[in-house]
Every structure is written in structure tokens, then in C-alpha cells.
Amino acid sequence: MTSETKTPWSLDPRLAADTVAAGDLPLSRVLLSNDANYPWLILVPRRARAVELIDLAANDRAQLMDEIARVSTVLRDLTACHKLNVATIGNMVAQLHIHVIARFRDDGAWPAPVWGKLPAKPYDPPVRDAFLRDLKAALAADGGGQLE
Amino acid sequence: MTSETKTPWSLDPRLAADTVAAGDLPLSRVLLSNDANYPWLILVPRRARAVELIDLAANDRAQLMDEIARVSTVLRDLTACHKLNVATIGNMVAQLHIHVIARFRDDGAWPAPVWGKLPAKPYDPPVRDAFLRDLKAALAADGGGQLE
Numbered sequence: 379m380t381s382e383t384k385t386p387w388s389l390d391p392r393l394a395a396d397t398v399a400a401g402d403l404p405l406s407r408v409l410l411s412n413d414a415n416y417p418w419l420i421l422v423p424r425r426a427r428a429v430e431l432i433d434l435a436a437n438d439r440a441q442l443m444d445e446i447a448r449v450s451t452v453l454r455d456l457t458a459c460h461k462l463n464v465a466t467i468g469n470m471v472a473q474l475h476i477h478v479i480a481r482f483r484d485d486g487a488w489p490a491p492v493w494g495k496l497p498a499k500p501y502d503p504p505v506r507d508a509f510l511r512d513l514k515a516a517l518a519a520d521g522g523g524q525l526e
Numbered sequence: 527m528t529s530e531t532k533t534p535w536s537l538d539p540r541l542a543a544d545t546v547a548a549g550d551l552p553l554s555r556v557l558l559s560n561d562a563n564y565p566w567l568i569l570v571p572r573r574a575r576a577v578e579l580i581d582l583a584a585n586d587r588a589q590l591m592d593e594i595a596r597v598s599t600v601l602r603d604l605t606a607c608h609k610l611n612v613a614t615i616g617n618m619v620a621q622l623h624i625h626v627i628a629r630f631r632d633d634g635a636w637p638a639p640v641w642g643k644l645p646a647k648p649y650d651p652p653v654r655d656a657f658l659r660d661l662k663a664a665l666a667a668d669g670g671g672q673l674e
Contacts, residue, residue: 430610431591432598443579443591450580462578465613469629469637481617489617493639 385426390473393422396498400510401525403517405441406476408449408525410510413498415487417457417480417509419449428474431466442476444522449478452516456509463491533574538621541570544646548658549673551665553589554624556597556673558658561646563635565605565628565657567597576622579614590624592670597626600664604657611639 389399389407397409397420405425411418423442428434434442450462459480466476479492487495501509518524537547537555545557545568553573559566571590576582582590598610607628614624627640635643649657666672 430598430602431612432595432602432610436592436595439591439595440588443587444584447580447584447587450578454578454580461617462580463613463615463617464579465611465615465639467611467613467639469609469611469639491613491615491617491639491641 387424387426389422390471390475392471393420393473393475398506398510400513401517403445403448403525404523405438406445408513408517409475410506410513411498412500412506414501414505415496415499416482416485416492417453417459418492419453419478419513421445421449421476421478423474425474429468429472430474433474446476446478448517448520448522452513452520453478453480456512456516465491467493535572535574537570538619538623540619541568541621541623546654546658548661549665551593551596551673552671553586554593556661556665557623558654558661559646560648560654562649562653563644563647564630564633564640565601565607566640567601567626567661569593569597569624569626571622573622577616577620578622581622594624594626596665596668596670600661600668601626601628604660604664613639615641 397411400408400410406421406423409420411420423434425434431439446464454462457480460483461481463479463481514525545559548556548558554569554571557568559568579587594612602610605628608631609629611627611629662673
């Protein structure tokens with residue numbers, strides 16, 4: 379038994395509180411930030427105790443990059459955004475998580491990064507659910523395998 | 527002749543103005559941000575016209591992840607930082623560039639991301655040059671090949 383199996387991964391409750399889950403890619407749980415200011419996805423590699431990118435094994439890092447690319451492509455296609463912002467900060471919630479955010483030249487924080495700029499604006503549930511449906515359909519159609 | 531060779535890569539002059547070059551990894555130029563508030567490196571893949579991660583070919587994305595991991599490991603070893611922040615934003619300078627920043631619980635922006643928090647504090651040149659020497663030595667010693 380490896381130490382990995384002794385401590386199963388679970389989603390940090392602070393990440394869970396601010397998001398809705400879209401589903402799981404082979405490595406990462408995909409979350410939608412419940413903030414309608416920006417189309418904002420978060421990838422959380424399901425690896426216990428990972429805090430930094432360099433806590434992941436090299437093959438997991440490669441898989442993560444592939445999942446970042448898939449999610450980035452789908453998010454840009456769905457939103458027609460002007461720019462993608464991709465970041466892992468983790469100064470407040472240590473569990474490794476990667477933000478993939480669709481930015482627009484007329485969003486409320488542009489050109490600054492989003493953190494600390496606008497109060498979160500929770501989605502209307504029907505808008506959120508429609509976005510999640512579109513996201514799942516796009517990830518099922520891109521040839522990389524659907525969200526589980 | 528591919529279109530790649532028609533438009534040679536060159537470093538964006540705004541990135542050049544705010545940094546000093548440490549050298550080149552196989553894909554990326556490594557820059558040191560001239561801001562002594564935080565040990566702050568920037569990787570710039572030498573690919574003309576790349577703006578988003580998904581503008582890179584898959585093999586270049588994999589190489590970039592490897593270079594992010596090498597630079598992250600060396601930066602943490604050199605600084606004994608508490609957290610790494612890794613991000614590609616690019617809302618103001620479009621040329622694809624990846625920030626790798628060493629953060630401390632007592633730095634002037636903690637726990638916020640660094641952008642927009644503190645005015646840049648240029649290095650004393652001897653301090654900067656010593657850091658660059660240490661960085662180059664660490665990258666020469668990690669088994670991944672030295673900076674060119």
C-alpha cells in the first residue's frame with residue numbers, strides 16, 4: 379500500500395463552497411466558480427496532498443497540461459473571450475488548483491487579474507446550469523473523452 | 527519554409543524593459559523581473575505569435591511544463607519560499623509569458639497575488655547579479671541542462 383492510498387483525495391471544502399462541480403477529467407475535477415463576473419473554471423488534480431505543480435509526478439504534470447489545454451480550448455470556444463488567464467496561486471487554499479478564466483476587454487477587472495477586484499456575483503441557477511450543459515457537451519465532443 | 531521561420535521570435539520590448547535575461551532553456555527564455563519585492567522569474571517560449579498556452583503545439587506545451595517545473599524547483603530551493611505562484615495572464619503584454627513567483631507569508635502582498643499591489647523595487651545590481659549567478663548554477667546542476 380502506498381502513502382497515496384492511505385490518504386484519499388477529497389476536495390477542499392472552501393473550493394467546494396465557491397463552485398459547482400462539472401465533472402472529472404482523467405486527472406482533474408472540473409469546477410465552475412460561482413461568480414458570473416467571469417466564465418471561470420478551476421481544475422483540481424485528484425492527488426492527495428498536492429499543493430504545488432512540482433508536487434505532481436511528471437506524468438501527472440503532463441496530463442494536467444493536456445487538461446488545461448482542453449478546458450482552455452472549450453472555454454474560449456464557448457465564450458468567444460478575448461484572453462485566457464491560467465494560474466495556480468494557492469496562497470489561501472493550499473490544495474493544488476488551477477484557475478482557467480475567460481477574460482473580456484469589457485469585464486469589470488480588465489486588464490487586471492481577477493483576484494480581489496469584484497465581489498463574487500452568484501449565477502442565476504438556470505444560467506449556471508445551461509453553461510454547465512454546454513461545457514459538458516463541448517468536452518464530450520472534442521475527442522478527448524467526456525467528463526465523468 | 528514554414529510560417530514560423532518567416533516571423534522570427536523576438537522578446538516583447540515591455541518584457542525586456544522590466545527584466546534581466548538569465549538565459550535560454552530549450553524552449554523558453556528565462557527572465558528575472560527587476561522587482562526585489564519578490565523573487566520573480568518569467569518564462570517566455572521562443573515561439574513567434576504565441577499568446578495563449580493553446581497557441582503552442584502539444585509537444586511545446588509539454589516542454590513548457592517541464593521548464594516550469596525545473597524553474598519552480600530551483601526557485602524554491604534557492605529562496606526557501608513558502609509558496610510558488612505560477613500564472614500566465616497576458617492582458618497587457620500579449621506575448622505568451624509565464625510568471626513563476628516565490629511567495630512568502632511576510633511579503634508585502636501576501637496572501638494576494640502580486641499584480642497591482644506594490645510598486646516595483648529595482649534590485650541593487652550586485653544583489654541581482656548574485657541571484658542570477660545562483661540561478662544559473664542551480665539550473666546547471668539539476669541534470670536538465672544549463673541555461674544557454
